[in-house]
Amino acid sequence: xxxxxxxxxxxxxxxxxxxQPPVRAVDDMSFSVPRGEIFGLLGPxxxxxxxxxxxxxxxxxxxxxxxxxEGFDVALRPLEVRRRIALVLQETAGELxxxxxxxxxxxxxFHGVAAPAARRRAAAVMExxxxxxxxxxxxxxxxxxxxxxxxxxxxxxxxxxxxxxxxFSTGMDPILKRAVMGYLREEAAxxxxxxxxTQILSEAEELxxxxxxxxxxxxxxxxxxxxxKLLSAGVSDVALxxxxxxxxxxxxxxxxxxxxxxxDGNTVELxxxxxxxxxxxxxxxLSRMGRVLRVEMGGASLEDVFIELMRGQ
Ligand SMILES: Nc1ncnc2c1ncn2[C@@H]1O[C@H](COP(=O)(O)OP(=O)(O)OP(=O)(O)O)[C@@H](O)[C@H]1O
Ligand SMILES: [Mg+2]
Numbered sequence: 001x002x003x004x005x006x007x008x009x010x011x012x013x014x015x016x017x018x019x020q021p022p023v024r025a026v027d028d029m030s031f032s033v034p035r036g037e038i039f040g041l042l043g044p045x046x047x048x049x050x051x052x053x054x055x056x057x058x059x060x061x062x063x064x065x066x067x068x069x070e071g072f073d074v075a076l077r078p079l080e081v082r083r084r085i086a087l088v089l090q091e092t093a094g095e096l097x098x099x100x101x102x103x104x105x106x107x108x109x110f111h112g113v114a115a116p117a118a119r120r121r122a123a124a125v126m127e128x129x130x131x132x133x134x135x136x137x138x139x140x141x142x143x144x145x146x147x148x149x150x151x152x153x154x155x156x157x158x159x160x161x162x163x164x165x166x167x168f169s170t171g172m173d174p175i176l177k178r179a180v181m182g183y184l185r186e187e188a189a190x191x192x193x194x195x196x197x198t199q200i201l202s203e204a205e206e207l208x209x210x211x212x213x214x215x216x217x218x219x220x221x222x223x224x225x226x227x228x229k230l231l232s233a234g235v236s237d238v239a240l241x242x243x244x245x246x247x248x249x250x251x252x253x254x255x256x257x258x259x260x261x262x263x264d265g266n267t268v269e270l271x272x273x274x275x276x277x278x279x280x281x282x283x284x285x286l287s288r289m290g291r292v293l294r295v296e297m298g299g300a301s302l303e304d305v306f307i308e309l310m311r312g313q
Contacts, residue, residue, distance in 0.1 A: 004073030005162050005193035006033040006056065010065035013051050013217075025051040027217030028065070033195065033210065035070075035161070038188045038239065040109040040208030044310060048217040049197040050090055053166050056195070057087045069162055075175040083111065086155045090166040090197075096140035100131055100150050103139055105155050111158030121157055128183065130176065145171040152180060156187075165196040169203060181207055201302040211302075213309055218307050225302065232308040235259065235300035236279045241267040246290035256282060259307050266293075271304045 013026040025048045033039045035298045039050050054060040056067050058078040066073055071121070072080040079159055095103050099120055108118035126132040148171045155163050163184075169177045184207060188194050198204050204211055211228060213221045221228055242249070245266050253261050258270040268286070272279055283295060300308075 002035065003068065004032045005037065005070060006031075006039070006195065007066075007068045007071075008032065008056070009067070011052070011055060011067055012064045013048075013055055013060060014063045015051075023218050026055060026062075029214070029217070029219055030065075031212060031219065031222065033193060035193050036188055036191045037210050038184065038194045038196070040204040041195065041214065042201065042211060042306065043197075043214040043220075044198075045199075046216075047214045049214065050166055051217075051284055052214070053087070053089070053164050053195070053197065057164055058082060059089075068106040069289055073183055080277070083163045084160055085164060086111075086158065086160045087164045088151045088155065088166060088168055090170070097138060097208040099136050099138050100126065100142075101135045104154060107154040108157040109225060110247065111160060113158050118157065120289045122161060122250045125153050125156045128156065128179070145173065149176065156183065159192070160250045161191075162193045163195065165194070167199065169195055169198070201306055205302040213306065215310060221305075228302065228305050230298050232273075232300050234275070235271055235273050235308060236276070236289050237269070237271050237296075237301060237304065238279065238283055238299045239267060239269045239294075239296040240283070240286055240292055241294040242289075243291040243293055249289055252289065259304055259311075271300070271307075273308065 008029055008031050011026055012024065015023045015025055016022065024215045029052065041052065043049050051060065055062050056069065056074060059079050061075055066075065069081045070084050074081050095106065098106065104122040104125060106120050108121065113121065126135055129152065131146060131149050131153065132133050134142060134146060139150055152168050172180065184194055205225060209224055211223065211225065212219060221231055249268060250263065253268055253270055256272065258272050261268065261270040272282060283297065287295065
């Protein structure tokens with residue numbers, strides 16, 4: 001049987017820092033990801049997501065433990081690994097001195113795509129990412145968002161089996177982001193494995209069939225969305241829109257100690273961890289404070305799950 005796309009065994013990365021205690025950025029992580037999955041790595045700032053991605057893509061060497069990409073050990077067979085992956089890192093911006101087209105062609109060449117095919121593909125990919133007008137411009141002269149497009153566009157220049165994207169949508173406008181999410185889904189449907197990190201939980205919620213939440217270098221939870229939602233069962237989302245915001249409302253909401261709350265115009269949104277009957281009671285109490293135009297209630301979003309899990313840390 002083919003090896004899984006990703007296998008991680010007791011992986012550890014310790015950053016030694018002069019005069020300061022070492023940081024265990026990845027602290028004994030073990031998991032595996034089957035081929036063709038869109039796998040989401042979630043966690044707060046500093047959780048170790050980028051470090052984990054760097055270990056998996058041979059940019060950093062593990063302090064201990066092992067990781068394999070399609071069966072190839074990242075520390076022992078780095079070249080075999082590199083041939084099989086494409087990577088967009090949080091801080092990279094492409095080859096700054098090359099123009100956009102050459103960035104794409106260089107990547108294709110490294111992965112053995114023949115020149116005529118690469119040219120055709122570059123033309124198509126530049127259309128997909130709306131960077132055709134920028135083809136001859138050096139990447140260093142582009143805006144941050146456009147650089148990001150070039151980076152992500154590279155992923156589509158060769159058929160490397162595993163893609164790694166560190167916060168790919170940063171700086172992308174919502175329309176392009178939506179299109180890229182569609183492209184990623186298509187790639188996964190064709191059998192490529194996609195590993196992405198994100199802070200935008202709705203993105204993970206929409207894209208990822210399998211999610212790992214980490215904090216302080218360790219796994220906090222793992223599963224598909226439904227499994228993760230079950231972990232925080234009993235969380236409800238409530239949104240109330242008033243004709244006019246009642247003056248006492250912010251205080252009343254604060255007194256409920258919601259997991260999360262937000263005031264937007266005349267609408268208040270809150271997430272409550274409580275029995276359903278109690279949630280209904282609360283909605284009733286809040287509704288009596290003013291004239292309510294609209295009430296919405298729903299189960300937990302991934303954001304609620306995330307907040308709930310981090311609370312327990
Ligand atoms: N080169 C480095 N040297 C020392 N410590 C580092 C280094 N890179 C990261 N760290 C530390 O390792 C921990 C994990 O950092 P990492 O960048 O992997 O987190 P992250 O989950 O990607 O965070 P973010 O969401 O902010 O991108 C943090 O405590 C960070 O300060
Ligand atoms: Mg990061």
